[in-house]
Amino acid sequence: MDIDTLVEPALTGQLDFDAPVEPRRLEAVADVATPFVIELSQFSGPLDLLLSLIRDEQVDIYDIPIARIAEQFLAHIHVMQLDQAADYLEMAARLLRIKAQMLLPRNELDEAWEDPRAELVRRLLEYQQMREVVDVLERLGEERRGRFARAYVPQQIAPPTAPLALSLSELLAAIDRILRVAREDVIHDVIARPLDVDGAIATVRAVLALRATARWRDVCPPTSQPWQVLSALLALLELARRGELRLAQLAPFASVLISRESSSQAA
């Protein structure tokens, strides 16, 4: 084919995409440009748009006037404000590259020349074939949609739970178990106990009245409650302050030695 038939001279210099498009070539778009509100879903993709342009222009799919179609494509995606959509932009770039390749002079005798449009044509045909299948599926799906199957459920509903198989004695046994557990009182009652320092002083004095020395154990048996331990400790410190006894610990953690003060010993 001759390159002149592929590329219209009027368009060859026009590679500036933002330049105003020629009114003559874009009548279809220009006529409806202002009230042209098209939903994105009208075309399911750039190939769909391209195919509809080819159909509207009634051009041969095997010999697409690429300059014209590319320009229409750009104008359409601009009108439809699809120029932000990557898929459409990618196709626009592809069209412009093919257009540029078509503009390159080539040797008529060059056998190896490959039509830059070939890949696009293949994809368009493939897409068109798929659209035919879509029509078939749409028809079949519509037919099937119109017939209900037994127990058709539009949404997945959780199956109802089976009724309980339970005897009265089992139920009573379960209630009994629960009540037994519930009876255990797990609530702690915290009661503040006052320390009995005076009582502990009396105990220490009583112990020291019998022996000259005593150990911590003697004034505070291991079974003592915390309040008794604290009372004993305070009693010892108090008596030591008054000079009634002497406290000594020979090594860390060793038992505390309690000895009568010599003066009271003398007494």
Place this chain on the structure above:
Amino acid sequence: MNPLARLLEAALFASARPIAVDELAGLDPDASPAAVQSALDELRETYDTAGHGVELVEVGGGWQILTRAEYTEAIERAQLAARPHRLSGASLETLAIIAYRQPIGRAEIEEIRGVAVGSVLKSLLERGLIDVVGRAEGVGRPLLYGTTPIFLEQFALRHLEELPRGDELAIALRTTIPAESPSEAAPTT
């Protein structure tokens, strides 16, 4: 009707999904495959000739009792059942490609459709119309998708071969997929 046909009718009535022929045969250990088939034929004949409101349909490799199309509107008006939602154009395109080219990866689908199909694949997966059937050998081992029995059921197809073959379509083209993506020509300056 013979007892086997009555048994099959009861089973088909109880099931919400199509029942495969071997499942139907399993209902009666003594029944031969031929007997099951003739019982199914008898049941279908009965529905068709005796003027029933339902029909027996072979779908997705199994059998299913469906209401007849002429009662759809009345049933839907009474809100006794609702039609499933219609698939979008994008979903149908994607489904058509998968049906013909399965197993097929996402990149090939996008090559044919010319748009990204990630969310469409997700919704088709959620509706159970397609499933992951494997992984390709290539870089990244991309997932491969194929259609499911639910696809056959929702389009009332007995099997995939019921779809028109490539050469039966008005646009005939080579069905082989190019091994590699189309080579990008060096940009002309």
